[in-house]
Structures are given as C-alpha cells and as structure tokens.
Amino acid sequence: MNQIIKVLLLIGSPKGEKSTSNGISSYLFKKFKENGVKAKKTYIIKAIRTKTGVHELKSLVYDSDIIILVSPLYIDSIPAITVKVMEEIYEHKNDTFRKKQMFMAIFNSGFPEPHQNDLAIDMCKKFASDTGMEWAGSVTIGMGSSLEGKALEKLGMAKNLRNGLDTAVKSLIAGKSVPEEAEIIASKPLMPLTIAKFVMNTFGGILWRNRMNKNAKKKVYNRPYA
Amino acid sequence: MKVVIINGSNNDWSPINIVENIVAKELRKNEWEIETFELRNKNLATCIGCFGCWIKTPGQCIQKDEGNEIAKAVARSDLLVLLSPVTFGGYSFHLKKMLERLIPNLLPHFTKINGEIHHKYRYERSPRLLAVGYLSRHDIESERIFKLLLSRNALNMHSPANYTEVFTGSMTNFNEDKIITLLKNVEEIV
Numbered sequence: 521m522n523q524i525i526k527v528l529l530l531i532g533s534p535k536g537e538k539s540t541s542n543g544i545s546s547y548l549f550k551k552f553k554e555n556g557v558k559a560k561k562t563y564i565i566k567a568i569r570t571k572t573g574v575h576e577l578k579s580l581v582y583d584s585d586i587i588i589l590v591s592p593l594y595i596d597s598i599p600a601i602t603v604k605v606m607e608e609i610y611e612h613k614n615d616t617f618r619k620k621q622m623f624m625a626i627f628n629s630g631f632p633e634p635h636q637n638d639l640a641i642d643m644c645k646k647f648a649s650d651t652g653m654e655w656a657g658s659v660t661i662g663m664g665s666s667l668e669g670k671a672l673e674k675l676g677m678a679k680n681l682r683n684g685l686d687t688a689v690k691s692l693i694a695g696k697s698v699p700e701e702a703e704i705i706a707s708k709p710l711m712p713l714t715i716a717k718f719v720m721n722t723f724g725g726i727l728w729r730n731r732m733n734k735n736a737k738k739k740v741y742n743r744p745y746a
Numbered sequence: 747m748k749v750v751i752i753n754g755s756n757n758d759w760s761p762i763n764i765v766e767n768i769v770a771k772e773l774r775k776n777e778w779e780i781e782t783f784e785l786r787n788k789n790l791a792t793c794i795g796c797f798g799c800w801i802k803t804p805g806q807c808i809q810k811d812e813g814n815e816i817a818k819a820v821a822r823s824d825l826l827v828l829l830s831p832v833t834f835g836g837y838s839f840h841l842k843k844m845l846e847r848l849i850p851n852l853l854p855h856f857t858k859i860n861g862e863i864h865h866k867y868r869y870e871r872s873p874r875l876l877a878v879g880y881l882s883r884h885d886i887e888s889e890r891i892f893k894l895l896l897s898r899n900a901l902n903m904h905s906p907a908n909y910t911e912v913f914t915g916s917m918t919n920f921n922e923d924k925i926i927t928l929l930k931n932v933e934e935i936v
Contacts, residue, residue, distance in 0.1 A: 534795045565794075592795070596898040597836045600792050600843035607756075607839055631863045639835075639898060642891050646834040720863050721856050728854035732801045741853070742804040743869055745821035 527552055527559035527692070528584035532591025532602035536565045540628050540664045541590040547672040547682070548588065551689040560584075564601050574608055581609055586622045586656065586692050589644060592664060593629035597640050606647050613651045622656040623648040624688070624698060628664025632716035634707045635660065657698030659684060659706040663716055680708040747936060749773055750823040750873070751782040752816070754830035754841025758786075761880045761917035762829045768922050769827055769878070772929050781819045785840040788812055792843050799850035805868055806850055813847035821851050823873040824936055826905075828896075832879040832912060835891025845899070852902075859901055867904040875900050875908040876932055878925070884914045907932075 529548055533539035545561050552559040560580065567577040581587055591602055598606070625644035627637035637660035648655045661667075661681065672678050684706020688698040709716060729737060751769060755762035763784075770780055791809040798808035807814055820826055830841040837845065851872075852865040877896040881888055893910045900908035911928050913920075 534793060539795075594793065594795075595842070595845050595849075596895060596902060597842065598834075599795075600839055600846055603833060603836065603842050604839040607833060610834075633862055636862065639891060639895055642887075643834045643836045646887060646891065650834065717858070717863055721858060724863075725855040728800060731797070732804075736801050736804050739804045741868070743821075744805040745818040745851070746869060 526584045527557055527586045527588070528580055529559055529561045530581070530587055530589045530602075530605075531561060531563045531565075532589055532599055534565050534599060534601055535592075536563045538669060539592065540661075540668045541592055541626075543667055543670060543672055544626060544628070544661075544681075544685075545588075545590045548590070548685060548689065551686060552693070555689060555693050557693055564605050568601050568604055574605065577605060578609055578612060584621065585619070586624070587653070588624045588626065588656075588692075590626045591628075591640070593627050593631075593637050593640055596636070598643055610647065610651050621653045622692065622695075622697065623651075623653040624656040624658065624692070626659040626661070628661040628667070630663070630665050632662045632709065632713055632720055634662040634709060636662065655697065656692060657688065657703050659688070659698075659703060661707065661710070662713075663710050663720075666710060677710040681706050681710070684708075747777075747825070748779045748781070748819075748823045749825040749827060750816070750819045751780060751827040751829065752841060752844055753782065753784045753786075754828070754838040754844070755784075755786060756831060756838055756840065760831060761913065761920070762831060762878075764917050764920060765878050765880065765913065765925065766829055768925050769829070769929065772926055773933075776933060778825075781823075783812075783816050783819075783844075785844055790843055790847065793846035793849065797854070800854040804850075807847055809847075813844065814850075816844060817848050817850055820848055820873065821869050825932065826873040826875050828875065828877040830877070830879055832881045832885075832888050832892050835888045836895055848903070859904075862901070864902050864904075872904040872906070874932065874936055875903070875905045876928070877908070877910045878928075879910070879912040881912060881914045888912075 529545040533541040567573040627640045629636045641658045684702045687702035753766045790813045830837040855866045879892045889912045896910045
C-alpha cells in the first residue's frame with residue numbers, strides 16, 4: 521500500500537458516543553489527523569437502525585483502505601450489533617470492486633485481564649481472512665471502563681496504550697501492519713494485574729452499588745426467575 | 747429435567763434446524779421437558795450496555811420483549827442447548843444477541859475463577875451448556891474458536907460442564923449418531 525487514502529474507525533459499542541471505544545477512536549482520529557490522514561468515525565449502533573444505514577456503512581467499509589474496529593468485549597466475544605455488520609460485509613464481499621484493505625481490531629473488556637479479549641481478536645482475524653482483508657494487528661485492553669468518558673490524552677494510566685497506538689498509526693499510514701512490540705505495549709494492563717484484581721474483587725460490588733438506584737439497592741440479589 | 751434449546755440459525759433452510767429436530771426428538775424420548783426458541787422469527791432487542799439489569803431492575807432487562815422470557819427459561823433449566831451456524835468462529839448475530847440478554851442472570855459482583863475475574867451468578871445453579879455449530883466446509887480455525895468460546899462462556903455463566911460439536915458439509919446424508927452419542931454423554935452427567 522503506497523498511499524493511504526481512507527481510514528475508517530468502526531465503533532462497535534452499543535453505547536455509541538458515550539463508550540470507551542469512542543474515546544479510543546477519538547484519540548486515533550486525532551493521531552491520524554496529526555499525521556496528515558483524514559479518518560472517518562462511524563457508530564455501528566446508529567447504522568444498524570435502518571437498512572439504509574447498514575448499506576451506507578458497508579459502502580464506507582468497502583471504500584476504505586484501513587478499517588479499525590474499536591469495540592467492547594460482550595460475553596467473551598464481539599457484540600451482537602457488530603457481528604450483524606460483519607455478517608453483512610461478508611455476505612456482500614464480492615458485490616463490489618475490492619482493493620487491498622487492512623483490518624485492525626482493538627477490544628476493551630471490563631475485566632482486568634487484557635487476555636480475556638483474545639477470542640474476540642481471533643474472530644476478527646478470521647473475519648479479515650474470510651473477507652479477503654489483510655490482518656493489520658490488534659490491541660487488547662483490560663479494565664476498559666476506567667477509560668470511559670475520559671480523554672485518553674489526560675490519563676496517566678493510559679500512557680502505554682497511547683504509545684502503542686501512536687506507533688500503530690505510523691505503521692498503518694506507511695502501509696504496514698502494527699509491529700508486535702506496539703501491540704504488546706498498547707495491551708499492557710492499565711495497572712498491575714494483582715492490584716487490579718484485588719481492587720475489583722474486593723471493592724467492585726461497592727462500586728456497582730454506588731451506581732444503583734434506590735430501588736435496585738434493596739434488590740441487588742433479587743432472583744426474579746427462581 | 748428441563749432443557750432450553752436456542753436456535754440461532756439465519757433461515758428456514760439452515761442445517762441447524764435439522765440438528766434442532768434431532769436434539770429435541772432424542773431428549774423427548776428421555777422425558778426431558780423441552781422449551782425451544784427459534785430466534786430468527788423473533789424481534790428481540792439487542793443489549794444496549796446500559797446495565798439497567800443490575801442498577802435499575804436487578805435480574806431483569808429493562809427492554810420488554812421475549813428476551814426476558816428466554817432469560818427466565820434459561821435460569822430455570824438444567825441444560826442449555828445453543829445451536830448456531832459458526833460465524834467467524836463465533837455465534838450468529840441472532841444467538842449472540844440472545845446471549846447478551848442473559849446478563850441479568852449474573853450479578854454485578856465479582857469473583858475469581860481459575861485466577862481470572864468474572865461476575866458472580868445470580869441463581870443457585872447454572873445450566874450445563876451444549877453448543878452445536880454448523881460450517882458449510884471444514885475449517886480448523888473456526889472450530890477451534892467455537893469450542894474455546896463455549897468453554898469461556900461456561901466460565902462466565904458458572905456452568906458446571908460444557909460440550910461442543912461442529913458439523914460440516916452436506917446435511918443430506920446427515921449422521922444422527924454423532925448427536926445421539928453426544929446427548930447420551932450429556933445426559934449421563936446432568
């Protein structure tokens with residue numbers, strides 16, 4: 521790939537603009553822009569509401585040189601809305617003229633261990649292979665919710681992630697896949713795993729309780745279907 | 747014993763529908779109480795990641811559709827059978843959509859399983875899991891992912907046991923024996 525023209529940041533979170541995935545995408549958007557490449561951000565949750573939206577999204581995908589899926593981990597894998605779009609892209613992959621395309625995936629999980637995202641990445645690799653795209657690399661993030669609603673630039677804990685993403689952007693612009701070192705740096709846990717696991721296991725329930733409404737606090741352990 | 751069969755096939759002519767009939771027939775012979783849900787004909791909402799099922803109405807999704815009935819049936823079952831075309835190694839959109847609607851059956855609280863953090867299960871016990879996938883042609887990587895996915899799901903759902911089978915190729919000469927043997931193994935343990 522000599523000259524990169526179009527980058528598509530595909531946001532796979534059902535939470536759309538409020539999501540961690542969007543925060544990461546916004547950072548990438550800025551980095552591509554700083555490097556003179558115009559990227560486009562698009563939200564799957566908005567596109568799948570109508571047939572026209574899905575059609576337009578597919579056109580965007582087919583028209584892009586680099587596609588970066590940024591998504592949360594839902595039940596060990598890719599969110600259903602994103603699976604839907606991937607099925608559509610795969611089904612119509614031979615309908616249009618196809619150029620060389622690169623596909624990268626960035627997954628964030630609420631659990632501390634980045635490796636819990638690994639199966640979703642494997643599925644994305646399979647998707648890239650089945651649709652004739654070149655696999656460009658991946659980043660896996662644990663404790664993704666700690667990034668929610670915050671600018672990546674302002675978070676000390678996201679330093680490794682930023683460094684890895686910066687290298688990834690430069691490589692992609694040069695038409696190369698993300699170097700393994702950059703994948704490893706970007707996928708480092710946001711805080712030491714032992715601490716993260718202890719905090720989550722010990723205080724996670726309290727943190728959730730703080731988000732509950734009055735009614736829910738009384739019924740936390742409710743078993744409506746027992 | 748109660749079994750819930752969730753069929754995530756994409757169309758009426760999917761080989762997965764043949765698998766569903768065989769599984770139901772075999773389990774019925776052994777007097778299982780069967781509830782079947784064919785998702786392709788249902789207009790279920792997708793999970794919107796709001797966590798309302800934990801922070802507003804604990805144990806119940808705030809989206810009012812048949813997804814809640816299916817989550818209820820799963821919570822009361824001894825065995826959950828997941829049927830799906832293998833899609834990039836994972837489940838179809840239809841099946842994945844429903845699995846996300848089972849989040850209310852978990853608690854927001856955390857626990858450690860095999861050293862990893864997972865959510866606690868809301869109910870006293872979780873059903874065993876059986877997943878049967880279909881691939882139009884043999885694909886080692888898809889099969890590997892599919893099998894691993896079910897074992898990961900079993901961890902998250904606190905399921906005491908899980909079984910996976912993937913069928914490939916034409917279903918015209920479909921050999922039922924493989925499914926019958928698999929079900930016998932499952933029934934012995936349940």
